[in-house]
Amino acid sequence: MxxxxxxxxxxxxxxxxxxxxxxxxxxxxxxxxxxxxxxxxxxxxxxxxxxxxxxxxxxxxxxxxxxxxxxxxxxxxxxxxxxxxxxxxxxxxxxxxxxVYIDGQRYEMVEREGEVGDKVIHVYKGESNGIVRVVRKAGDDGIDVDTYEDEGELYSGFYHGHYYVLVPLDKEKTFENKNSVYKEVINYIHNELGISRQDVQEMISIAVSNEVQKMSESGKLDRVAGEKIESLIAEGFGNGSRLLHGFKERVSQ
Incomplete structure (x- = not known):
């Protein structure tokens, strides 16, 4: 094509x-x-x-x-x-x-062999064209996809050369949109609500302090700290039972 x-x-x-x-x-x-x-x-x-x-x-x-x-x-x-x-x-x-457009997203049809996780579209000689599936397994002759039905028969794969790999476009645009929304929120917080960066830091500090207190009261904080210290000790003696440089300071922290 x-x-x-x-x-x-x-x-x-x-x-x-x-x-x-x-x-x-x-x-x-x-x-x-x-x-x-x-x-x-x-x-x-x-x-x-x-x-x-x-x-x-x-x-x-x-x-x-x-x-x-x-x-x-x-x-x-x-x-x-x-x-x-x-x-x-x-x-x-x-x-x-x-x-092409699929579910509101733009894709480029690329002619290459599909890999596991790729989205592909079937395009062979007018037979079942336009079927879009995700690759579950790739082989020498073709790819396995989710089963689909065509004229009463069940199929579970496409031969190589009978499909295109769909590469999503507008990723940069999506990132730019998210970044733009982030900036709008920041501007709204500072300009409209009159909240300064120091105010935000204090809010975060209070929220973190409350969460730590909850974890401490439930015993979860002790478990997390204990697991971390055990991990550091194992790492510290991991080099032929020789204590790594800075071990004492890392455990103390």
Missing amino acids: AVTKANTNTKIHALADETLGGIKREYVEVDRKAVEGEEIVIVGKRYTDDEYKNGDIFTVDRDFHSEVDFVESDEAASDGNCSGVIYHEEYRVLEPTDI
């Missing part, structure tokens, strides 16, 4: 891809002549009598092998344009990219 990588200067459309079971996929606008079966978007309507408008998307039904300066789409047909003629300068071809 040939795919196109989008760049930041290209207009992108997210459309359902029937070859992937209806999963949404990113398409980019390309200025070239379309061929039969491709999707096109109207960008410069030529005649006012045509009922379609800029932004409409159609499937090309006839391309005439570039012998004329137009294609035809039955979806674009009207009383004044019975064969659905669309001139080349009126449209851009929509080429599929390797970016």
Whole structure:
């Protein structure tokens, strides 16, 4: 399956891809002549009598092998344009990219062998395409995934070459969003509530003191401290029963 990588200067459309079971996929606008079966978007309507408008998307039904300066789409047909003629300068071809949307997350379809824990999508010759699963086991011939049913038969794996690995995108964006929210909270605490850094430190100190007191009263603190000291002692005598440098100070602390 040939795919196109989008760049930041290209207009992108997210459309359902029937070859992937209806999963949404990113398409980019390309200025070239379309061929039969491709999707096109109207960008410069030529005649006012045509009922379609800029932004409409159609499937090309006839391309005439570039012998004329137009294609035809039955979806674009009207009383004044019975064969659905669309001139080349009126449209851009929509080429599929390797970016898909699954459960609101963007993924890049990468052609490599899946590893345990990878999310994969089945894409082989129109058979059960669009099935998304997580790899449970990887082998020489293929991968094992969670069992799925197709036309009454149960399957539990994909052959290598019959799927793409889904690599999640927007990780940096997610981190930036979290960092932005953190900054907003900090600004709200300082500017709106008038709470200083010293106030926050005192609150934390009181909270920690209360938790330590609860642990001490329940006996949990003694157990934690005892386990830590035993661990330090074992570590201290771990080098051929020779006491490590600084052992006394570490246990005292």
